[in-house]
Amino acid sequence: MIKSVTSPFQYRVATLMCSSITIVLSACGGGGGSPAVPPPSSAALIAGMPDGVPAGLPNGVPAGLPNGVPAGLPAGVPAGLPNGVPAGLPNRVPAGLPNSAPADLPSPAPASQDGTAPASGFALTGYDDGGSGAPSADSMAAAIPATTYKLYVSPSGDDDNAGTAAAPFRTLARAARSARASTTVFVAPGTYAGGIKTTVDGTASGRIIYVSSAKWGARIASADSGSFGWDNRGDYVDIIGFQVDGNGSAWKNGIYSGGSYNTIRANWVHHIAKNIGCNSSGGSAIGVDSYYNGAHSDIIGNLVHDIGLTGCQFIQGIYMSTSGTIKNNVVYRVGEGAIHLWHDANNVIITNNTVTTSHTGIIVGGGDFYHTSGPSDFNRVYNNIVYDNAMGISEQGKTGVHNQYHNNLIYQNTTYNTRLLNGLNASATVSSAPDFVGYTKTGTPDLHLGSNSPAIGSGTPADAPTVDFSERPRNSSTGYDIGAYQH
Numbered sequence: 001m002i003k004s005v006t007s008p009f010q011y012r013v014a015t016l017m018c019s020s021i022t023i024v025l026s027a028c029g030g031g032g033g034s035p036a037v038p039p040p041s042s043a044a045l046i047a048g049m050p051d052g053v054p055a056g057l058p059n060g061v062p063a064g065l066p067n068g069v070p071a072g073l074p075a076g077v078p079a080g081l082p083n084g085v086p087a088g089l090p091n092r093v094p095a096g097l098p099n100s101a102p103a104d105l106p107s108p109a110p111a112s113q114d115g116t117a118p119a120s121g122f123a124l125t126g127y128d129d130g131g132s133g134a135p136s137a138d139s140m141a142a143a144i145p146a147t148t149y150k151l152y153v154s155p156s157g158d159d160d161n162a163g164t165a166a167a168p169f170r171t172l173a174r175a176a177r178s179a180r181a182s183t184t185v186f187v188a189p190g191t192y193a194g195g196i197k198t199t200v201d202g203t204a205s206g207r208i209i210y211v212s213s214a215k216w217g218a219r220i221a222s223a224d225s226g227s228f229g230w231d232n233r234g235d236y237v238d239i240i241g242f243q244v245d246g247n248g249s250a251w252k253n254g255i256y257s258g259g260s261y262n263t264i265r266a267n268w269v270h271h272i273a274k275n276i277g278c279n280s281s282g283g284s285a286i287g288v289d290s291y292y293n294g295a296h297s298d299i300i301g302n303l304v305h306d307i308g309l310t311g312c313q314f315i316q317g318i319y320m321s322t323s324g325t326i327k328n329n330v331v332y333r334v335g336e337g338a339i340h341l342w343h344d345a346n347n348v349i350i351t352n353n354t355v356t357t358s359h360t361g362i363i364v365g366g367g368d369f370y371h372t373s374g375p376s377d378f379n380r381v382y383n384n385i386v387y388d389n390a391m392g393i394s395e396q397g398k399t400g401v402h403n404q405y406h407n408n409l410i411y412q413n414t415t416y417n418t419r420l421l422n423g424l425n426a427s428a429t430v431s432s433a434p435d436f437v438g439y440t441k442t443g444t445p446d447l448h449l450g451s452n453s454p455a456i457g458s459g460t461p462a463d464a465p466t467v468d469f470s471e472r473p474r475n476s477s478t479g480y481d482i483g484a485y486q487h
Contacts, residue, residue: 122152122165122186126215127241127266128471136466136473138300143240143265144211148182151175153218155190172196172210182206187242189217194249195226202236204261212241216268221245227283228253229272233292235259240266244285247271252283252315254307258292265300270307278312278335285334290322290344290370301328301469301484308335311359316340321370323347328469330447330484334358338389341365341379342397344372351463354385354447354484356439361386361413365397374398383459385409385434385483388441392417393426407460409434409482430454430482448485455482 127140136142150165153175157168165186169175172192175185181203187210202208212218220229220242229244229251237259244254244267254269264286273283285304288297299318308315312335318326321343331338331353338355340363341348355361362384366376377400385408386392392413393405405426410417411433418426435453438446449455457479467473469484481487 121154121188122213124211124213126217138465138467140240140266140471143238143263144184144209145207147184147209148206149180149184151178151183151185152188153185153192154188155192156188172198176200176210179208181208181236184209184211186211186213187218189214189219191219191221194220194222194229194244194246194251196220196230197233198230198237199233200237201234201259204236207236207238208234209238209240210242211238212243215241215266216243217241219243219245221247222249227251228256229269230255232257232262233259234262236261238263238265242267244269245271246274248275250276252276252281253287254285254304256284256287256289257297258289258294260293260295260297262288262294262297263300264288264297264302266302268303270303270305272306273308273312273315273335274306278309278314280314282314282316283308284316284319284340285331286317287319288322288324289319293371295322297322297324299324299326299329300465301471302330303469304329304331304334304338306333310335312336313359317355317358320348321345325349325351326353327351327463327465328467328484329353329355330469331355332357332445332447333441336360337363339363341376343368343370344374345376346372346378346400348379349463350379350381350384352383352459352465352468352482352484354387354434354469356385356387356389356445356447357441358389360391360394361389361410362393364393364395364403365399367397375400377402379403380463381405381408382463383407383480383482385447385455386413386417387411387434388439389413391415391419394419395421395424405429406462407458407482409455409458428458428460430458434483447483449481449483449487451487453481453487456487458482 151163152165152168153172154168157170159170159174161167161169163169163175163178176198179185179200200208229246232239239255246254252273254272255264255267257264269285272285285307286299286302288299304317307317315335317331317334317338318329319340320326323346326339326348337360338358339350339353342365345366350362362381364376364379366374375398381393392410399421401422403424407428408426409430411431432454434455435450436446437448437450459480459482461476461480464474464480468486472486474480474486
């Protein structure tokens with residue numbers, strides 16, 4: 001038996017950075033902010049009219065001079081006007097003036113309550129709801145609800161901007177410094193520096209949502225020497241739709257989350273830990289960790305591939321060391337475990353994933369405990385395709401007697417298909433090739449189910465998501481399919 005000795009998050013940062021998010025190559029990132037200029041007080045308005053506003057000139061703006069800016073002073077207001085902006089500081093409110101915000105902390109613009117972004121480069125695209133009408137509890141539309149505040153990031157932006165759709169920030173670092181509970185940060189397509197760190201918490205009723213406006217269009221990539229693409233320590237945070245490209249980097253981790261109640265969803269994470277050799281410091285494409293007392297997070301609908309060197313037992317695909325769910329993910333070509341539970345992992349639901357061409361398909365176990373003494377127990381492993389790995393589903397380390405394994409397709413794993421401890425047995429297992437549309441060990445496989453796949457209708461509705469990897473509804477009337485894709 002090949003024991004998987006894993007601790008991919010041995011790289012720990014002892015102290016948090018000086019801001020809520022930091023780019024590794026620039027200590028705190030970003031410059032001053034640009035809050036909207038507040039309206040002049042009543043003393044500055046024209047007397048004799050209601051509220052001091054001349055008829056036909058809403059908000060006291062002289063004709064031909066939008067926003068009340070005197071000719072010759074673009075975007076500026078002469079100093080001395082109550083609540084005004086000194087000339088030469090466009091769109092900047094000095095700290096200390098009534099109704100102003102500090103220059104580097106603009107207030108996020110209130111969001112509309114329709115949950116959508118403007119069409120000017122920030123409209124959500126590529127998130128297919130399958131034409132299912134009203135969003136189900138598992139759909140992407142439900143995952144990106146309306147929030148009180150919105151911020152915007154674009155490669156053509158500037159961190160001295162106000163973070164609006166018309167004047168977006170340039171970096172995620174800048175946006176995160178202005179984020180608060182109930183904020184959505186829309187990130188336009190383009191390439192952004194990796195080594196991101198987020199620490200601000202949302203709340204149960206007001207999450208902080210970072211979303212690529214076009215699915216996989218916002219690409220996190222850098223050849224820096226840091227150990228991660230994105231390191232999140234905040235609670236109630238969602239990271240949705242990003243491409244995390246480690247090609248050419250020394251990253252050990254793609255997306256790492258040490259907070260609680262977070263969601264990592266619909267991301268494309270690839271070529272992580274390909275350039276660092278194989279050593280026991282470990283790493284993973286997506287990791288949810290209990291080291292900082294993180295609890296219950298969800299890893300949903302991500303595409304993960306080409307992670308670690310072939311045969312390196314220290315590099316994982318999806319790694320979970322606390323409670324939560326792992327569902328609808330597609331994972332292939334991983335050095336060790338495509339999906340790996342370890343440390344304090346317990347009460348994890350692993351359902352409707354497709355994993356292939358890795359050393360081990362799914363590892364369930366506990367060891368090297370942080371805050372518990374184990375075992376890894378009460379885990380449910382349902383409706384997964386585990387195909388063409390060295391080992392299929394493997395219990396390792398300290399495991400309990402309440403783990404369940406039902407309705408999985410497990411086939412052609414060369415060392416063994418299933419190895420369970422404590423006298424446990426799998427049930428309703430499908431032992432046939434999955435009949436993928438276009439399977440290959442190299443290049444880009446098409447892991448949709450072919451029309452004759454034995455996985456069609458062979459799943460269990462227990463714990464099954466209502467949509468698949470592509471946001472298409474799973475059909476309860478014809479049966480739930482096994483794997484990430486509904487046929």
